[in-house]
Ligand code: B12
């Protein structure tokens with residue numbers, strides 16, 4: 326049986342450099358596909374999608390809301406040719422009702438231990454419209470290792486620099502932050518994978534640079550310490566979402582190769598200043614994630630916030646505007662208040678204002694969003710600041726003997742037919 330897995334493209338934030346990380350959901354899903362299935366994969370961000378082929382099944386893995394319209398376009402195309410289409414992934418769970426209009430089957434939830442039965446249904450001609458496992462989570466011991474062999478590695482280098490490989494050590498999140506869909510998707514329970522299996526998976530990844538994409542590693546102190554201790558001998562260098570702001574844990578993280586972390590900057594408090602300092606004192610870089618357009622944000626506040634980010638010397642900053650994604654509590658609130666401007670999902674990028682802010686017009690917020698990017702990167706572009714972070718990691722790799730220069734593959738993108746890749 327021939328199955329074609331597609332990761333439809335989504336627009337990067339306008340101000341981000343044009344590089345692409347390898348996808349994560351699709352490689353985790355691919356690990357649940359039985360070995361006798363002839364599986365091919367297309368990541369539309371870096372590969373040209375051939376729409377003329379005729380697989381037995383098309384599987385769409387959709388992560389972001391803004392990728393949905395493109396996913397529907399692809400699905401409609403194959404279905405018009407009589408080829409069945411199944412949808413899965415994060416955005417599928419968030420938009421399940423709409424997805425049904427474009428799919429033969431919709432898979433909601435995590436796929437470990439479950440996908441073989443779906444294929445059996447297809448073979449027997451009894452494919453169901455919906456496979457709903459939302460809230461019914463598989464045993465974390467069934468997760469991974471991800472099937473990274475489906476990726477074309479050469480396509481994920483940027484200007485000759487080896488990017489990161491994605492891996493995860495847990496699912497779920499016990500917190501419940503108002504702009505986030507994770508409580509709906511993964512439940513409000515922290516679900517760690519067995520540390521031994523995570524370490525085995527990390528050790529098996531050839532790349533020395535990892536992005537640990539867990540929602541938050543700061544959910545259980547003992548588990549976090551156990552994980553970091555076990556990672557020390559691997560000598561990997563890694564990026565992650567937040568880690569616990571605790572001296573002993575930060576020391577262990579640094580020793581385990583923590584390279585930089587994403588840290589939400591929600592205000593200009595001393596608490597944030599000290600947290601960033603504690604990370605930087607240990608040689609850990611910080612990329613701030615900053616959401617603009619909260620109800621207490623006016624023009625002065627946003628300008629002061631940007632000054633603060635420069636003052637605390639963040640290595641990188643990623644600005645987004647508050648976005649009412651489906652199944653987030655902010656959407657429920659803004660809906661009640663009649664403040665959502667439209668549901669054109671392709672514009673739900675995080676970089677386009679789609680709601681009425683409390684203290685300014687939508688246009689003003691859009692202008693201040695651009696102001697924030699321009700001001701933070703005035704003295705050095707994002708490429709330059711990222712280059713500095715990469716220089717740090719290369720120095721550390723050279724020092725501990727793990728540095729491996731990337732081999733340059735010339736005109737690879739052009740060979741794949743990606744527009745603009747011939748330079
Ligand atoms: C990692 C991550 C990223 C990475 C993505 C890297 C990559 N290349 O994949 C990075 C950091 C780049 C990123 C960026 C952004 N992200 Co993000 N991210 C996540 C995160 C934390 C984890 C995703 C993940 O890998 N999960 C683990 C995998 C294994 O799970 P999975 O994809 O669900 O796959 C499983 C199943 O769904 C199933 N499955 C998957 N595909 C298929 C296909 C089929 C056919 C089937 C049957 C099953 C199936 O099998 C898998 C195994 O069980 C999620 C939060 C979350 N917990 O979901 C947010 C999340 C997806 N991100 C979100 C957002 C908002 C963003 C940003 C817009 C803003 C920001 N700054 O965070 C930017 C994108 C900006 C842009 N437009 O360029 C939102 C999505 C909102 C939305 N509705 O669009 C989420 C949900 C977090 C939140 N705030 O609520 N993100």
Ligand code: SF4
Pocket residue numbers: 498499500501502505506507508540541
């Ligand atoms: S924003 Fe992060 S910490 Fe908060 S609920 Fe979402 S995943 Fe958890």
